[in-house]
Amino acid sequence: MIEYSQTVYGLIKPILFSMNPESAHGLTFSTLRALGPLARGLSQLGCGSADPRLRVQIAGLDWASPIGLAAGLDKNGVLARFWPSLGFGAVELGTVTALAQAGNPKPRLFRFPTDGALINRMGFNNAGSERFSQRLSAFRRACPDGPVPIGVNLGKSKVTPLDEAVDDYATSTERTARFADYLVVNVSSPNTPGLRELQGADHLQSILAAVVEKSEKKPVFVKFSPDLHRDALSAAIEVVETNGAAGIIATNTSVDHRGIGDVGAGGLSGAPIREQSLEVVSYVASRTELPVIAVGGIHSLDGVLDALAAGAAAVQIYTGLIMEGPGLIHILNTQLLAFIEKQGCGTLAELLERPVDSWRPSVTRG
Numbered sequence: 001m002i003e004y005s006q007t008v009y010g011l012i013k014p015i016l017f018s019m020n021p022e023s024a025h026g027l028t029f030s031t032l033r034a035l036g037p038l039a040r041g042l043s044q045l046g047c048g049s050a051d052p053r054l055r056v057q058i059a060g061l062d063w064a065s066p067i068g069l070a071a072g073l074d075k076n077g078v079l080a081r082f083w084p085s086l087g088f089g090a091v092e093l094g095t096v097t098a099l100a101q102a103g104n105p106k107p108r109l110f111r112f113p114t115d116g117a118l119i120n121r122m123g124f125n126n127a128g129s130e131r132f133s134q135r136l137s138a139f140r141r142a143c144p145d146g147p148v149p150i151g152v153n154l155g156k157s158k159v160t161p162l163d164e165a166v167d168d169y170a171t172s173t174e175r176t177a178r179f180a181d182y183l184v185v186n187v188s189s190p191n192t193p194g195l196r197e198l199q200g201a202d203h204l205q206s207i208l209a210a211v212v213e214k215s216e217k218k219p220v221f222v223k224f225s226p227d228l229h230r231d232a233l234s235a236a237i238e239v240v241e242t243n244g245a246a247g248i249i250a251t252n253t254s255v256d257h258r259g260i261g262d263v264g265a266g267g268l269s270g271a272p273i274r275e276q277s278l279e280v281v282s283y284v285a286s287r288t289e290l291p292v293i294a295v296g297g298i299h300s301l302d303g304v305l306d307a308l309a310a311g312a313a314a315v316q317i318y319t320g321l322i323m324e325g326p327g328l329i330h331i332l333n334t335q336l337l338a339f340i341e342k343q344g345c346g347t348l349a350e351l352l353e354r355p356v357d358s359w360r361p362s363v364t365r366g
Helices: 002-017 021-035 037-046 129-142 162-179 195-199 201-214 230-242 271-285 301-309 319-324 328-342 348-353
Strands: 056-058 061-063 067-069 090-096 109-112 117-120 150-154 182-186 220-224 247-250 267-270 292-295 314-317
Touching: 002 021, 021 037, 021 109, 056 348, 067 328, 090 129, 090 182, 117 271, 117 319, 129 150, 129 162, 150 162, 162 182, 162 195, 162 201, 182 201, 195 201, 201 220, 201 230, 220 230, 230 271, 247 271, 267 271, 267 319, 271 292, 271 301, 301 314, 301 328, 314 319, 319 328, 328 348
Parallel strands: 067 090, 067 314, 090 150, 150 182, 182 220, 220 247, 247 292, 292 314
Antiparallel strands: 056 061, 109 117, 117 267
């Protein structure tokens, strides 16, 4: 069935990729919403839930597998019930802001299939955290015990001055925390003017403290930029450790386009930032005991294994899903389980307890 799913995507992909990326995104979401239970049923039949041997514990949450959906794909949480049917171990929705906003002018999303990359300057386009919380509330009524953890990625409204950012994040936290399994403080998107300044220790400390206070004791993560200088990254790690955060997500998109596409400003994601993101994951994991979730250019088993070997507790995927298709998550879950068995381990947890050199000698931490 998974082969059928990928074959269908192989036929549909040229049509979608011939369209404007946002139009293709909108069409896909509209179709999946219209199909509703049918879409979920077909996906569940083709992909299924991850094998229990892949379960991981992260900040007290039980991920069904170490492969999660990254923020940015479902900004308004409209497909919260659909994503688990692809085999994701956890799902992160958003980014959501206190105020509804249209985002940056179009065009603002660009594909580079030969590079396995996207560049976006979306600008946190979303319906606002009040509408988001209403939708997530309905989701919780329909699925009180969701199959996988649901995270909410929080950003700052564009019109909110930097010196009022704390209240903006706190407002969204108050609205969404009760419906989330975990929260993420996003101060690392390159597409909201000045946002990355909030990664500075003083700003970050105030924002994080406010979010943790309003979080209803839900785990709070902080998402870092891959472009952050190591000294600033070390300072940010210290703030995260001393202000009640449960973990770190590394990384967001990069402003270094590496010569890919002359499309102006925006954040690069996908295969070209894999090594840069992996370096940040390794650096962060070697300097904190908090769990690290790796994001950036992961679209194969090698990418998953490298991230885990570098110290990540789990990974998240976005661009790889667009490029490879909806069957990717099931494929990665299946390949990861086969790798675990080949190593003579019964579970992923058992594998990760072994010295990295015994199963991934090409990757070092720090």
